[in-house]
Amino acid sequence: MTLTETASLQTAIETYIPLGRSGLLPALHAAQKLYGWVSEEVATEIAKSLRVPLADVHGVIEFYSLFYNKPTAKRVIRVCTDVACALKNGDGILHHLCEHHGLKPGQTKPDLSLTIESSPCLGLCEHAPAALVGNEAETNIDLEENTYELGRPPSQVDGSIRLLTANCGNGTTSLAKYGEYSALKKALTMMPEDVIAEIKASGLVGRGGAAFPTGVKWEGAAKAEADQKYVICNADESEPGTFKDRILLLDDPHRTIEGMCITAYAIGASKGYLYIRAEYPYIFPVLENALSEARNAGLLGENILGSGFSFDIEVRVGAGAYICGEETALFESIEGKRGFPRVKPPFPTTHGVFGKPTVINNVETLCNVPLIIDMGSAEYRKTGTEKSPGPKLFCVSGDVAKTGVYEVPFGVTLREVLEMAGGVANEKKLQSVLFGGAAGAFATTEHLDVKMTFEDLRGVGLPLGSGVVMVFDETRDMRQMLKSLGHFFAHESCGKCYPCQMGTQRQKEILDRVASGKIVEGDFVRLQDVGWTMTDASLCGLGQTAASVVLSAMKLWPELFVEGQTSKV
C-alpha cells in the first residue's frame, strides 16, 4: 500500500479504532466501500489499528459472505435464488445476467467493474424475482418484457387492522408525522417495574420466531446487576420469505426506535444496538436520519426529555450470515467475531453482548411496545385472542394474487389471509403453504380453517415462526422447493456443531437427488436420520430447525422421496 492509500484507509476506519475488536465489522465494511474487497495489506492495516490478531481478522472475513478477500468489484449485483424468487425464475435471471456480462455466478470482471453472484433471500419476496444492485433493490424483474423497478422497494401493506402498520405504505414517516414519542413520555412517568408489568400484562411474546414472553425477558435483564446493560434490536431479518421488518423500518423507523427507548428505560440500559442485515442497504440512511431526528428532539441521548434517563443507539450492519439472526451469534458479530452461536445457558438477560445483561428483541416485537404503553395492556388485549393477544404481521408471497405484508389480529384463519391476498394467482388451485419460514413447515388445504394463534397452530404442528405465508399452487414441484431450502441451510450453517455442519450438507445432497429423480436406495431413512439428528442434537436454533420443513414434507408427501417417483404433477 502507498502512503496515500494507508492514509485514506486510516481516515475511513478512524471512527472504529477506539472500538477495538468490536469495530472490526464496521472497519471491514468501510474498507470495502473504498476498495470493493479486503486485500492482505488492508486486512493487516485494520488488524494493527484495531489490535486484533491477523488470523482472527482473516477468520472473520472468511465467515461472512459479503466480505471478500479476493478482488471484487465495488459494484455487485446479487440475484436472489431462494424460494420465493426461485418460483419466479430467479436462477434464470442470474444466468441471463451472467451470460449478458460474460461472467459466471460469483465472478468479477477483470477490470473490477462488476461482480455478479447469487444471493440467499434478500427479503424482497413480495416483489419476486428480485436482486440487489449496489445499494438499490431491483424488483419484479421480467426478462420477457425486459422490465424491472430499481430503487427503494415499494411497500405493499394491507390487512384487516392497521395498528403496527398505521404509518406504512406511504414512504418514510418523519418524526414530525410520527409524533414525539408519546408512549416514551408516558413510560418515563412510570416506574420501570410498572412498564415491565404492563408489557407482561399485555401478553406480548417475541415475533422473531421463538415466541418468548417479552415481559419475562425484560424482567430478567432488569433484575440482573451490572454496571452496563444493553438493548438490541434484531433487524437481521433473513428468514426466507420474511420481509415485514424491512417495511416497518423503512416506512416507520421511529416506532422501533421508540420501542427500544422504552425497553432501555424499563431494564436500565444506556446503550442500544440496532443490528440490521447488510442486504437492506437502502434502509441505512433512513435509520441514521431517524436517529438524528430523535437526537435533535431530545428523545435520544443524554438526559432524555429532562428525565435523567440517558440512552443512545448505534446501528450495526451484518455482512451476509443468516446465523447472525440467532441472538448469541448476533452478539458475537457485534463483538467483531465470527457469528458462532454460544452455548445457552447463560442466557442473554444475564450474559448478553460483551457479557452484560442484554435484552434483544425483534423489530416487530419492539413495534408493539409503544402501542401497549400508549393504549394500556387491557385495551391492547382486545385485539387477538386470549392466549395470543395483539396484532400480527404475515408476509404473504409466492403464488397469490396480491403479495405483501398483511396485518391481522391473532385468530384469523389461513383462509381469511389468503382471501385478503386475492387467493391463489392465475385461478389455480392451492397445493400448499410454507408456513413460518425456511425453519417452518408445510400447511395444506386441510389447514385452511385453523386459527392463526400460537396455541391453535401448535395443536396442528405448524410453527408461526416469523409470519411467513408462502403459497404454492397445484402445478409446483415441491421437490424443487425442498432442494432450494436444502441449499439455503447448507450455505448458512455456521459450522460450529457437527450435526448441523455435516447434516445440512448431507441433507442438501439427498434433496438434490430427490429433485433430480436420482434417488438412491435408503435415502428416505437416511434423510430422516440426518433430519432428526440435527433437530435433536444441534447446538442452536438453526440446526434444530434446518430439517423441519423437510421432515414435514416427508410426512405429507412420502411418495416424493421414493425411488421411481418422477413428478408429483
Add this chain to the structure above:
Amino acid sequence: MTVTLVMDGKEITVEDGMTLLEAARENGKDIPTICFHEATTANGLCRMCVVEVEGMRLLQPACIVQAANNMKVQTRSEKVTRARKTILEMLASTMDLSDAPEILTMMDEYGASHERFPGAERRESEVKDDNPMYIRDYSKCLLCWRCVQVCADDAQYTFAINFEGRGFETQIGTFFDKAIPETTCVLCGQCVGVCPTGALKPKRQFMLEQGMSPQEISVLNTGRKRRKEK
C-alpha cells in the same frame, strides 16, 4: 455440597457443579466425546456426548450441562443412539479417520457404517508441509477446535491460526493462507499435542510414516540434528 440425580435408572450422588459427563465418568459410565479435552474450554461442538434429560425437548451436551438435584438422565436412549450413530456416519463420509482409532472404535460400538452416505462430498486437502516442526493434513481434521483454542486464550496466546470458510466448508487456516513460519506461530507444539486425529503431526513421525528411515531423516538439516552434533 452434593446433588443427587438419576442416571440410567440408578440414583447417584455427585459434587455440586459437576457436569453430567464428569458425573457419569465418576460412576463408571461411559459417555463418548470427540471435541472435549480437559485442557480446553468445552464448546459442545461434536454433540457425541448428548444425553436425554427428562423434561427437556432437546438432547443435552453432557460436557457442559451440570448435574442437578432430581435430574433424570438417560445416557443411551434410542434418540441418543440415533444421534451418535448418525454423527459418526457423517464424520466417516466427510473425513479421513485412518489416524483416529478412538473414533473408529466408537463406530464399531454404535454399529455405524462407513458407507452410509453414498456420493457424499468429502473435505479433502493437500498436506501442508511448511515448517520444520509439524505437518497439517486437514483431510483428517474433524474441527474439534482444540488447536485454535490452545493457540489462542486457552493456552499460548499466539493467535497464529483461526478458521477459513463456514459451514461444511470450514477449515483451520492462517492469515491469508500464509506458511506457518510467516505467522505468529512459535512452534510450541501445543496444537499437535491436542489434535485427536493426526491432522497435526510431528514432522519426524510424518516422515517415518512416509517410509523414510531414521538415518534418512537425520541427515536432513533439522534443528535436532545440529544439536546432536555439538
